Amino acid sequence: MTWLGRLLRRGRLERELDAELRDHLERHVADLVAGGMTEAEARRRAHLEFGGLDRAKEDCRDARGTRWLDDLVQDVRYGCRVLRKSPVFTAVAVASLALGIGANTAIFTLVDSLVLRALPVREPERLVRLQRGSWTNPIWEQIRQRQHEVLESAAAVSDTRFDLAAGGEAELVEGFWASGGFFEVMGVPAILGRTLTREDDVRDGGPDGPVAVVSYAFWQRRFGGAADVAGRSLALNGVPFTIVGVTAPGFFGPSVGRSFDVAVPIGMVDRVTGRESRLDGRSTWWLDIFGRLRPGQTLEEANRALRLMQPRIREATLPTGWRPRDLQGYLRDRPLTLAPAARGFSELRGDYERPLLAVMGVVVLVLLVACANLASLLLARASARRQELAARLALGASRRRLARQLLTESLLLAVPGALLGLLFARWGSALLVGQIAAREGLVSLDVSLHWRVLVFALGVTLATALLFGVAPALRAGAFSSHEAIQRQSRAVAGEGPGALGGPIVVAQVALSLVLVFGAGLFLRTFSRLAARDLGLDAKAILLVALDAQRSLAPPAERGALYERAREAAAAVPGVARAAVSFVSPVSGMGWNRRFTVEGEAPLGDREQLSWINAVTPGWFPTYGMRLVAGRDFDQRDRLGAPLVAVVNQAFARRFNRGRSPLGCVLRREGSPERRPPPLEIVGLVGDAVYRSPRDPMEPTVYVPLAQIGADETWSFATLGVRSATGSPALLARGVAAAVGEVDPRLSLTFRLFSEQVGAAVTGERIVALLSGFFGALALLLAGIGLFGVTSYSVSRRRAEIGVRMALGADAAGVVRLVLGRVAGLLALGIGIGTAIGLWAARFVGSLLYDLPARDPATLAGAAAVLVAVGLLAGGLPARRAARIDPAQVLREG
């Protein structure tokens, strides 16, 4: 019979055991009676020779091997009863563990999927990437020609979005341009049809015409997993493509944090975007270049080979229209360098790696605080139960048996904590990805929970439970019951296991101070950013991204097209103002050039750089910007008329040394062959943030969109629409219809400007939110810890306090006595916490805005908050101590 069978048939086994032992005794009695003994004497004798009947039964039950399970059931029942008796203790312990475990699991899962994990491709450790940003197609073509001299193979790729809609509101899907060898380099197979080949990657399509590969997810979503998808047609930005295959599930493309739907050969880029040729552009930096090392080849070998051919690559790809000085720079630029790329590349990683790591630090501290909390709770309980344990030891319970019971009780706290933590982690990581997505658009990260960190967090918790739940209780059992009862009545404060409570509370206070300090820094950073005067009025503006790539209007007429779209939007009921600009403000996008102002002292190379934007008349009032002097653009400022510009105050401060720039002549830097014509400054506007609320106010030059020539125009622009009623979201439908009438082939994407501005500080908001929440949690836990330790010490010192009061100490004196100890613990904890906080501050400096990492005011504030919480937590037991009735205590004593 297996132990399980034995367990299930326990009732029958018990009856049989009974019968067997009774049979033995009956036989013995019968034998003895046959030998001439009286029945009563025989019975006595038989029992005597048998020994303890119950003891024998117990030993037989042990022999079954199911004893531990019986005990477990009993322990769990008993443990549940004990926990039910102190619901607050249970709730606090379970909730803090759940938050600690859950937060660690959630954050680490994100960190892992964004920062640590390798791409799901064949042998990712052999992948390399050409360092430092993006490259031009001519450079890629040079490398492609010579790739086998350097590597096993190389590939180029560039993220993009494709529009599936024929016009009007865009239906965007994620995608990338890929060189023919991309899938081979990655080692990603097709599960249906084929991937792209080198033959596909030629201008305007290979033998099969324009072809595309779709992802598994897109295949399922768009085509319902149809088996005949290969061969079907798919229009991307209005250009028909033939689908040739589906990639394996799990492959999300080359860039972590994004997913892809469609991949298209690089050779098709000019056909699809219709912009100035990206294939021939020698200063259009848009490709990421990857490679795969040969088996056994080291990175150094590949880099040596690459540097040998570097001069030829550079000379063959000299940009046109650059100043000679810059061309020299191009030839002498940093050596081409390959770096390991097993983890792929990610814009998200750059933006969120540091914030996520900061939050990771925060949640690790929270787990420590939660463990400290659990430890002090368990310690207090263990000492409260010393008498019970000692009595049970005296009655014959084995020490192992007691340890097992205490372990079970600790597990009863840890296991629900972990389960709740798991739920919390799932919810939390999805929430975080959602927050990040609010800024970045589609974010796709694998956030299936990371089991390793879950095991780690559970391990830490269990170790805590073991160490502090079981060990002190056993130590309590180490002395005799007699001694235990004696100690209990002696009740000397600060002796026995209770003394350990002090250091734990000090640790809690210290960690909480670090957390509150950090939370203070992050919250102040965020509130400063949120409260910052951007120089723009973000309320009531709807942004409409216009994409004219598919419009039939030639580049020379794009300016007029945007202007017609603006007029149409302005005529929609409920629209107060409408204006178009090339660069969408506070979107993270930038356009800069070097400028000089005639007649002013020349500036350094770097200082000559200024932001630039092309805007229509009425753009400044639409965005709530103030015209300080001069005039706004108007209908006179078009091609053929004198070229004009408006600058902001930061520009005037730097370029005109604070003098009025009105009437000055502005020159844009160019090459010797092509010198851009001079501009006259006709207006001065207030400063506004250009790219991000974190940036200082920087010099900006605005030029009339109508004066941009065909050679410089953009195929996309942003239409800003200010609502007259204050609810811009309602305008989308009307604006879409009006603009659609102007040109049905314009592709439109809507977004609230306030959302775009808010999204620019997403990282800061997440860090502030999480650190604030966890800081408050740590504070709460530290408060509970202090309260527990103080209450415990007051109850132990009842006799002493009673005697003091009987001898004349007044209530205030007793409160001082109790609070003195609290103050001591607080001071020590705050001291240690301050040291840790000042040390740890170095890691968060770059995440702060307008605030030193060791900001003394924030640190002082954090300390004050802890003192307040500490005095509150200590004050309650102190008041109870002051109300002790000495007469009663003395009677008890």
Add this chain to the structure above:
Amino acid sequence: MSPDKADLPQGTLDLLILKVVARAPLHGYAIAQTLQQASRNVVQVQQGSLYPALHRLENRGLLAADWKLSDTGRDAKFYRLTARGRAHLGAEEASWRRLTEAVGLILAEGDAP
């Protein structure tokens, strides 16, 4: 306990039980009686400790038990040796013999002049 009755060395109770049961299936009381009589009352088994040993051997699969009608007219639990038990007994007997021989040799050596 009288001085001429010896305590069993650790672990030998199992060996003795197996040996006794090897001859014929027996119930617990009969096993206890046999052990006592066969050892001419030298081996004194605390009867209460016999049953945990029996149950342990049964759970290890060295003994099997059946409830059968016995001479008293009641059902009694009869233990018998399983094939595994027989093999185990053989091995244990051999090692016991080796051990006692070795101990005997050493004791004899000590007597030599």
